[in-house]
Every structure is written in C-alpha cells, then in structure tokens.
Amino acid sequence: MTVLEFTAVVGIGSLLAGFLGALTGLGGGVVIVPLLVLGLGVDLHYAVGASLVAVIATSSGAAATYVREGYSNIRIGMFLEIATTVGGVAGAFLAAKISGSAVAIVFGVVLLVSAYLSMRHRVHHGEDGPPDALAQRLRLDGSYPTAEGPQKYHVRRVPLGFALMFGAGVLSGLLGIGSGALKVLALDQAMGVPFKVSTTTSNFMIGVTAAASAGIYLARGEIDPSLALPVVLGVLTGSMLGARVLMGASVRLLRILFAVVIVALAVQMIYKGFTGEL
C-alpha cells in the first residue's frame, strides 16, 4: 500500500468510527485500535498512540457543548483526575512491559464489558442518599438544572469511586481509549452522581486522562504522525458530524448495530491474543 492509499483508508474508517461513536454515545475511540490492528495489521502500540490523540481531540472539541449544558461537576472531575492521570501514566508505562497479545486480550474483554454496559437497561437508584462525611469535606456535592429549578444531589462512596477511576486511567493508558463507560459507571453507580452529571463530567475528564498517557507514548516514539494524521482528523470530523445529527428513533437500532460490531471486534482481539498472532 502507498502512503496515500493507507491515509485514505484509515481516514474513512476513522470518520465512520467517530460518526457512529458520537451518534450512539459509545465513543469512536473503542473501535479505532481494533480496526487498525485487525484490519490493517498496524502494530498495536502505534495504534494505541494514535487513538489517544484522537480521544483528546474529541474530548476537547466537545468541551464547549458539555459545559454549556451546565451539568458537569468541575470539583468531582478535578478530584478524580488525580486518580485517572496517575493511572494513565501507570497504564502507559505498563503497555511497554507486557506483550501485545496480553494487551489484545485485555482490550477484547474491555470491549465486551463496554458493549454490555451500553445495552443494559440502566437501573435508576432514584432517591438521593444522606450526606457523606468525606464528600462534604471535599465539597463534592452539587446541583444541576432541571425544569423545576436546580436539583441538589449528594455524592457517596468516594474511595470506591476514586479506586475505579484509577482503574479507568490505567485502561485508558494501556488501550488508548477514553474509558468513558467505566468512568460513568464509577460516577453514576458507585458515587451516586445523577446520570446527566456523570456523562458530562466523564467527558470533561477523558481528555485530561488521555493526555497523561500520550506524553509517555510520544517519548517512546510510539506516536507516528503519518498514522495519527488520518486517525485524528477522521475521528474528529466524524464525531463533530455525529453530534450535529439529531437523535432519532433509529439511534436505538444504531446502538445495537454498533454493539454487535464491538462484540465481533472483541472476539477477534481475544482470539488473536491467545493464538499469539498480534
């Protein structure tokens, strides 16, 4: 393949991934690495390096939208970024220590879990819990706008949320993904943060987490500009287009379709990881 052909193929694939990722809310980053590795035989570490930059671009590009809605909790985000950035650095260093096959298997498992989480009916925990001493000391409680005025909420299980966020950071650095699903899980299910606040705060954190890993990949020489160019520009353009398309009834079908793609990629990653083909 020539450089031009390769750039075109990767660019179109990334555009599609970004578009579907934004439309379904699952994030385009999760399919980029498997597509590059399985479809084009790209070395795993370089695929991860390119994906990290794409994740940062998407997160920063969408920041204005998320903040405008007034849902994100900046204190929760910053406090938990202590865990995600340290995890992100650790995950990036870990990636160089373990084999590509092992990374591929972890990737496959994470993909399966993400697909499961996205398809599952969300359990509403309903009532707001009592104030939590640690959350109060850190002033994490907040409020968000509703039709009936600001709605206050209390944050709980701070240490559990913090630990889960460290794990999300490690996975982000190891796999080059935003770990959005795990971040939302930690905020929403573990810490009792309202779902709307969880998703926007998670988006706020994704770029910072990925930046903590990207520097390590850069210094290792695993961010190749000619590979990252079509990935980053493709995902960025695709996700901006996807965010503009109105959410219709067909999104449910798209989500199922996208989840099927994710499962198929996951199975292949795990299979190739075990057979040592990567």
Add this chain to the structure above:
Amino acid sequence: MSVPDEQAGHRVEAMLGHLLRYGVLLAAMVTAIGGSIYLIAQGNDRVSYKSFGDGVAPELRSPSRVIVNAAGGNSRALMQLGLLLLIATPVARVAFSALAFARQRDYLYVGMTLFVFAVLLFSLFHGGG
C-alpha cells in the same frame, strides 16, 4: 459551595470550552497542513505499519525537538506539532482551572489541580522511558 460560586465556575468553564474548541481547530489545521506537504512529497512511497522498528525518529519524540524541527520545515515534525497542540489542550484547561479555583480562594482545589497539572507535565517532559 454556594450557588454563585458554582455559576462563576461554570462561566469560566464555558469560556474555556470555546477556547479549547478553537485550540483544537488550530491544531487540526497545523496537522492537516503538515500532512498535505508530507502526502504531496511522499504520498506514493510504499509503507508498512506492521513494524516500526525502534519507533519514530528521535526528533519527533519531545516537545522541544518537535518545535525546532517543525520550524525548520520538516513536514512530519509539523504534523507532530499539530498533534502536540492537541495533547496540550487539556493541559491548558487544567492550568486555567487552577487559576479559576484560586480566584474563588478554594485552595484545597488549587492544590489538587496543580497536582494533576504536574502529572501532565511529567508525562510530556520526562524525556523517555
């Protein structure tokens, strides 16, 4: 925290959100310009991304060397500079958040934010590993 503080925080964040979007657009343009020059010059070369040997050239591995080589007209370095600018956008956001917390005299969060900032700087400037 009182509601006015929260609103002030959101105003700063909203402004920052717009700045970040322009930063991303600028970075994407730099990457695209570098990429165009590179593709015109070397678009017909044969490539394989299966193996990268020992990684990309040393001049593409640290912020300072990328800037020097991009200024020298190296198209791959110019693309890398665009990518570096992208990586820098969340770092800038964290720096501005520290200022915003300082203005609210919320020193606990100034400390946390500076810690996150330090981790990001370590990642970008640790110089190899």
